[in-house]
Amino acid sequence: MHLFAVSTFRYPSLTRWFIVALLLTGATAFGYVVDHHVSLTSQAMLYVLAVAMASYTLGWKESAVCAVGAVTAFNFFFVSPRLTFQVDSQEHLIALLTMLLVALVISNLAASLKRETQAARLNAQRAGQLQMLATDLADATSADEIAGLGQIALNSAFGGPCVLALRKDADALQGEFTSSIVDAMQCCIKESAILGPGTGRWPGLEAWYLPLGAKGQVSGAVRVQPALAGDASGREHAQTLCSLLGQALWRVRLISSMLAAEHEAQRQQVQSTFLAAISHDLRTPLAAVVGAASALQTQRDKLSRAEQDRLLSSIISEATYLSTVTDNTLQLVRLTHSSQVLSRDWESMEEIVGAVLARVRQRDPSRRIKSTVPEQLPLIKVDPVLLAQLVANLLDNALKYSSDVIELNVNVCDDELRVCVKDLGPGIPAEQVETLFEPFSHNDHSGQRGAGLGLAVCRAIAVAHGGSLTFRRRKGGGSNFTLSLPLDQPQPPSEYT
Helix, strand or coil, rough: CCCCCCCCCCCCCHHHHHHHHHHHHHHHHHHHHCCCCCCCCHHHHHHHHHHHHHHHHHHHHHHHHHHHHHHHHHHHCCCCCCCCCCCHHHHHHHHHHHHHHHHHHHHHHHHHHHHHHHHHHHHHHHHHHHHCCCCCHCCCCCHHHHHHHHHHHHHCCCCCEEEEEEEEECCCCEEEEEHHHHHHHHHHHHHHHCEECCCCCCCCCCCCEEEEECCCCCCEEEECCCCCCCCCCHHHHHHHHHHHHHHHHHHHHHHHHHHHHHHHHHHHHHHHHHHHHHHHHHHHHHHHHHHHHHHHHHHHHHHCCCHHHHHHHHHHHHHHHHHHHHHHHHHHHHCCCCCCCCCEEECCCCHHHCCCCCCHHCCCCCEEEEECCCCCCCCEEEEEHHHHHHCCCCCEEEEEEEECCEEEEEECCCCCEEEEEEEECCCCCCCCCCCCCCCCCCCCCCCCCCCCCCHHHHHHHHHHHHEEEEECCCCCEEEEEEEEEEEECCCHHHCCC
């Protein structure tokens, strides 16, 4: 926040009168020095110069007294007969009266010029403050931040103490204030109007009370002092400040409402997509399980041993598929729509990969997976169950879509632990890469069955650990999925290893 201060310097009262005396004394002394070298008119000009200087640097009262004093001193010290207040000729009397008139006119003109200069400087400072406040408010993202900027601006523009209060609800304000302040603020919020001296509403107040925002959009109120009934310029500046703050507060409220609406729309979209997926990906295998089980129950005696084994195998396969889809769906919902904290601990990637390979290789009798895991890898702070599920999903996908060797490589690069799963399958078409990690995207045209959840769960697990999961097509065909996890520092003590 840029600091701003509106101030007009004024000499103390005694100092101002001392300056008047000093100017008259100086003009008299200099007149005596040049008494034998200049005319009486030139000596009079010395006093006029003193009056002009007093008018420009002092108030109108001091400059007027200086003008009268200059004519009196000129008459006493230099007009014949000297050292008296008498005037020996009508010509000198006219000259003195003219000098007095000129001195008063100069005093008035200088005072007017001074007032206009101060007003122009004050307006320029206030315009600069409004511009800087608008710039700062454009970057503000919360009501508290806007309130802080507003409090600083009000304290800089006015002597204060100024008070800014945001609405907690329809009948209460944030913060603790006296009952008189609360009543005035509530009234100005209710009427959406300024209260205080010179406003025609509650003129007995010692401060101005202004709403933050227009009618129907008031987010709070401020109390500004000093408040003078005739200070219309100051009141307008306070209103402009409050208008800027009210617009910024309303903008933050609109953004918050838009984000909430967007979140609700996304939630409903996920719910609709989930229901659509269930209707297609769960009902079909359920129907197959029910059909096979019903056939075994009602026609077991008529079926051969081979047909019975085929039906049992179908039941097991469909049930396994249902279990996988259910687990992935629940995991995706838990990771993306829950504030639950992960159960993270220091783990060895070598042990996680080893456990996953032991389970996956039971479904891969040809042992097509070739792993490269260096020794003495740094530990990582992860949820081992989720990370094992991520690696297992990537390996299952590679086994499903590729009939060649599958590479699993683990290495450390740029303060990250990277796990790469590479296959030589048909790869992912370029037009499908953008939605590859979206749930229920159904980008599979290879004839393999899937609900489109596996990669979405993998990405959600990677993001939940502060990492990333990326895809890259391999030269010559195939896919390369890379999991990158940040290495936490410092590493745990040796007992973890």
